[in-house]
Amino acid sequence: MFNRKNILGTKCLAEEEITTILDMADSFKEISTRPIKKVPTLRGKTIINLFFEPSTRTRTSFEIAGKRLSADVINISGSSSSTVKGENIIDTALNLEAMHPDIMVVRHTLSGAPEMISHYVKCPIINAGDGYHEHPTQALLDLHTIREAKGSLKGLNIIIVGDIAHSRVVRSNIYAMKTMGMNVKVIGPPTMIPLGIEKMGVSVGYDLERAINDADVIMMLRLQTERQSRYLLSSIREYSNLYCLTSKFLEKAKENVLIFHPGPVNRGIEISLDVMESERSLILTQVTNGVAVRMALMYLLLGGKNDTSN
């Protein structure tokens, strides 16, 4: 059974919990294909999307997930205020809590902010991405999409390519994928591989071409051109030459390799247009499944049973 107050990360999730979430998402996925895409499951519940960092896809996904379950969803964008300017995030969270929400979905530019809020408020918190710490719902939707395509997760080889150091998607995926028995390799220039990451149970490589042949899944990361320290790269051109997933690279890959990207994509920088649009790319399926996974999490956090018949 699922018995957690918050979803702050995947690090603490056990295999059975992840399986429960993915199974639940399977059963919720169908709702989104109905002509009337709404069930009364969370009628009378209030969900606040508290986003201290701009987001379109993730915020919309949470909003749609809540609405398809008949919850009232409110979106608030906060500015990530420093110590002196503006309202303190704890005060913001306490003020919102005073209006009795049932779930707060929190995204923040700085690592640890959702966990910090969770120490002060009683209502459940879902981390919708914090700094480059964790993005658990993204990892769960990735797992869901892989499992759907491959049937199971155990023993699959995944390579994650790009700016490993500044990616919350990577950290959440490493924890969740290791828990589910997958083999994870991270690939990128050494300037973008954070110190000690091997201790998280992954192998490290710098060469995409050499790593690609035994991968069952390739996950390309967005190059965060806007927040890079200027010393990490020589040029975007050289980065693309080394790490852009093109059909030339894919010739060396397994026939049935799956291609993932958490979005938004920098076309031609980390992935070429033809690869993005190829059959092997599940980038849009990821987005579709994101809604189902988030519905499942909201349902489980609010005490839903494994059995969805009620």
Add this chain to the structure above:
Amino acid sequence: MTLVIKNGRVIDPANSLDEPKDLLIDKGRIKAIESPGSISFEAGKKPSVIDAKGCVVCPGLIDMHVHFREPGFEYKETITSGCQSAAAGGFTSVAVMPNTNPVNDTRAVTEHILSIARAEGIINVYPIAAITQKLEGERLSEMADLKDAGAIAFSDDGRPVINNELMRRAFEYSKMFKLPLIQHSEMLDLTEGGCMNEGIVSTELGLKGMPAEAEDIMVYRDIALLEKTGGQLHVAHISSKNSVDLVRQAKSRGLSVTCEVAPHHFTLTDEAVRGYDTNTKMSPPLRTIDDVEAIKEGLQDGTIDIIATDHAPHDIADKQVEYQNACFGIVGLETALPLSLKLVDEKILPMADVIKKLTSTPADIFNLEAGSLSLDNKADLLIFNPNLEYSIDISKFHSKSKNSPFDGWKVKGKVIHTLVKGKTAYSANEN
């Protein structure tokens, strides 16, 4: 007024004394140290008596690294509240860092600090003045004037002196005043945006790391410059293994280098940052277990001369924010003694050596009239019970700020009395 402190275990490292003794204090000075029971009085002249049975009696502790925030940031700490916190922690002398507002880079500010401290008269306050004007790292401060006003050392603490040429000239210039330069060693370009030690924990938490090399490179640079220029270097709050090695090597070459460590750097590692408690954020950051072990070796072999707290009070508004936005630093005065005494329990140092690093050695390095119980010295004393167990309770701190990661820790070693010139500056019985 005459006072007798009897039945205590008197530890006075400066005089290699560690045995049961009674102390006689008269007119604020130590007048006799005798075997228990052997101090006698004429009939009718009854002194007041403190029974220190089961306690250690030692010189009042000295902290060469505190931030009292006045002038400028009185909401975090004032000289008065800082002195009260110090007394409660067993300290009778502290050296205050110059990163106030205005910066202590002129005679007027030094005199202002001293005048407040003297008027309050709680404990002894020694101002450390800036190496460079406004801590801007551009022009040397007026060191002659500052020394004359009462500065006992120079430091741009919090802001390292980055410019190599300027640092070289600072060593040369300060040489004529025979005052040490205290460096907060940190190459800022390597730590920009960082908020904890760089390593597996920062990788997992997604926090930007501050590599130990940022400290090591500056420690090495300062030693290299010192070797050329002469002068006196004191490395503040050493935290990394390689920096300890660098100081050890420099000492073996006979250079005038000393260093200090803060209790949190031998008590905690970066593992404490998990959970994002902003009271684990300080600069230099909490490092790894390898660094902690190297620090303990450095304490044992004398590479690390003294223990100093880097007492850095911050208001809750500066700490109850996102980890990256939180101010660096923790308060230390009221936890330093019990945390340091853990070194005795762990058999890293004998009790007398812990006390030495908190009393006579800092007095020697900075040439202070403090830190020993020699006859006729001012009676600045600490009486503490080394075996009394208690829980640290930040709400009871005398400091204005409560930013400590040690709340609720069970520790041993409780301050019972702190005396300054024979008068009670703090008494556990009244608190």
